[in-house]
Amino acid sequence: xxxxxxxxxxxVGRMGANIGRRLHETGYPVVALYDANQSVADEVxxxxxxxxxxxxxxxxxxxxxxxxxxxxxxAMRKVFAPTGDSLLTGAAGKIFVNxxxxxxxxxxxxxxxxxxxxxxxxxxxxASSISQARAGTLYLMCGGERSAFERVKPxxxxxxxxxxxxxxxGEAAKVKALVNMVMNINTAGxxxxxxxxxxxxxxxxxxxxxxxxxGANSRVLETDGEDMQxxxxxxxxxxxxxxxxxxxxxxxxxxxxxxxPLAEATKRQFDAMRAAGLGELDKxxxxxxxxxxxxxxxxxx
Amino acid sequence: xxxxxxxxxxxVGRMGANIGRRLHETGYPVVALYDANQSVADEVxxxxxxxxxxxxxxxxxxxxxxxxxxxxxxAMRKVFAPTGDSLLTGAAGKIFVNxxxxxxxxxxxxxxxxxxxxxxxxxxxxASSISQARAGTLYLMCGGERSAFERVKPxxxxxxxxxxxxxxxGEAAKVKALVNMVMNINTAGxxxxxxxxxxxxxxxxxxxxxxxxxGANSRVLETDGEDMQxxxxxxxxxxxxxxxxxxxxxxxxxxxxxxxPLAEATKRQFDAMRAAGLGELDKxxxxxxxxxxxxxxxxxx
Numbered sequence: 001x002x003x004x005x006x007x008x009x010x011x012v013g014r015m016g017a018n019i020g021r022r023l024h025e026t027g028y029p030v031v032a033l034y035d036a037n038q039s040v041a042d043e044v045x046x047x048x049x050x051x052x053x054x055x056x057x058x059x060x061x062x063x064x065x066x067x068x069x070x071x072x073x074x075a076m077r078k079v080f081a082p083t084g085d086s087l088l089t090g091a092a093g094k095i096f097v098n099x100x101x102x103x104x105x106x107x108x109x110x111x112x113x114x115x116x117x118x119x120x121x122x123x124x125x126x127a128s129s130i131s132q133a134r135a136g137t138l139y140l141m142c143g144g145e146r147s148a149f150e151r152v153k154p155x156x157x158x159x160x161x162x163x164x165x166x167x168x169x170g171e172a173a174k175v176k177a178l179v180n181m182v183m184n185i186n187t188a189g190x191x192x193x194x195x196x197x198x199x200x201x202x203x204x205x206x207x208x209x210x211x212x213x214x215g216a217n218s219r220v221l222e223t224d225g226e227d228m229q230x231x232x233x234x235x236x237x238x239x240x241x242x243x244x245x246x247x248x249x250x251x252x253x254x255x256x257x258x259x260x261p262l263a264e265a266t267k268r269q270f271d272a273m274r275a276a277g278l279g280e281l282d283k284x285x286x287x288x289x290x291x292x293x294x295x296x297x298x299x300x301x
Numbered sequence: 302x303x304x305x306x307x308x309x310x311x312x313v314g315r316m317g318a319n320i321g322r323r324l325h326e327t328g329y330p331v332v333a334l335y336d337a338n339q340s341v342a343d344e345v346x347x348x349x350x351x352x353x354x355x356x357x358x359x360x361x362x363x364x365x366x367x368x369x370x371x372x373x374x375x376a377m378r379k380v381f382a383p384t385g386d387s388l389l390t391g392a393a394g395k396i397f398v399n400x401x402x403x404x405x406x407x408x409x410x411x412x413x414x415x416x417x418x419x420x421x422x423x424x425x426x427x428a429s430s431i432s433q434a435r436a437g438t439l440y441l442m443c444g445g446e447r448s449a450f451e452r453v454k455p456x457x458x459x460x461x462x463x464x465x466x467x468x469x470x471g472e473a474a475k476v477k478a479l480v481n482m483v484m485n486i487n488t489a490g491x492x493x494x495x496x497x498x499x500x501x502x503x504x505x506x507x508x509x510x511x512x513x514x515x516g517a518n519s520r521v522l523e524t525d526g527e528d529m530q531x532x533x534x535x536x537x538x539x540x541x542x543x544x545x546x547x548x549x550x551x552x553x554x555x556x557x558x559x560x561x562p563l564a565e566a567t568k569r570q571f572d573a574m575r576a577a578g579l580g581e582l583d584k585x586x587x588x589x590x591x592x593x594x595x596x597x598x599x600x601x602x
Contacts, residue, residue, distance in 0.1 A: 127515040139515055162514060166507070174501045175511055178494045183516035185490030185563065192561040193483040196550065199557035200475045206467070210476055213463060214428040214440055215484035218519035249497065256500035258593060260493040261566040262486065269562065292559060 008063030016069035092118030104170035143172035181249035195290030243270035309364030317370035393419030405471035444473035496591030529588035544571035
């Protein structure tokens, strides 16, 4: 890829929009945006000087590299549909970089479809959040053909502070599913510890300090502990996403014949949040289920 | 406490013996040891030049400060029995420093009994393991009367690198129960992540590296991750202890009317280890339940 490639982005939610902003400011022309939610996408398109398109095929036509950051497996299947409006139309020579957290099998399927259309595809799973997307400091784990990885590496370097080629298509998604499964378990466990601490009348600031210095320490204690205590659940990574990702891991476990009681209990908690209308809170909002002072309010919602 | 106080220790298992060694080398005369297991205690007594005693009352008679590091609530009640052979006999002027992880209510009860006998008591909960006890780098959380804390502070300073007065009797035990509850959840969750990683054919060394750099990171990843991968479960903190400590936290949660599904699932896993005869493995041995390659062997034991 000699000249600076033109970028198209499908899915300009919190992550997709910030990836676009970062690439824009590092000199990549972001030429085409597509999102099911037109009004949000419209704002981002104005900001980046990109064309807001209504047809997926138009993203492919306008771009050299098409980045997808969609919601789930169904959305991935939709944008890469074999028939109808699809990113695959006229895709020969193009390369797809798929950043959403979806099932590993989807990445294998998309790679096959892309190849049949004369294109390449790469999975680039993000193990970081919104502010890292904006700053170009994502933790990116890639899966696919090595040649696809090398082809877009200069762009991926602008998006990430840590870039890792994990293996063939689907492998990065497996690792990502495991990362989020363990992160979600630690989050749910922390919410139980702080919730019980509150019930016992302990000073939660002190409790978090002690957790940080002992075997209870974790990354989620740093990122979510204070938010749990302060009831601050502005969304970086939603409970609904957490439920989805734990679900991907549990599907893999099921296929492997493994029973994972902690992951299952965690999934049930995030599902309970969704059922209570709290799915769009940040994952730290799981504390709303474990703090006695908040539980009834949460369940009334 | 003007002169260097004479130390007695009740319970010279892995932790108690190392506390004794540390105090001995820092100039404290360790004069009396007591343990239900006489043969182990005999070795430690020879090493430290202490008297191995067969009556609890003799520990109290020989010592100024009596450190207890016993197994559980029942053992604490036994050594502080109101009648029969007891540490409380002739205890006027003595001070008890209770290091075992037991229910908060026990510390309140022992403080009351000690006071009635003209003695003081202090809870000194340890949030660290065997090597820290040996090196005098324990993380110690104390609860009780401030005057009791100040009285033994010079000795506690020799035992710890971090010393914290948490509040009245029982408060430190509450914090400790929460630390271990959260630690145990993170441990059980990590074992699920690595177990599923194995089933998916992932390189577990790579997976641990990625966990360490992402939201899946935790203190137990550092302390137990490699051991889980390598099947190395030499005991620092036993599965049986983990089950007991999660049980203490769950009792507190029950009293508070809280349901904690992650803590409950974790307790069931450690209970399953005990039932399978694996209770004396290190807590990292929980991986034996989640690695498909090991599960059947573990359950045959």
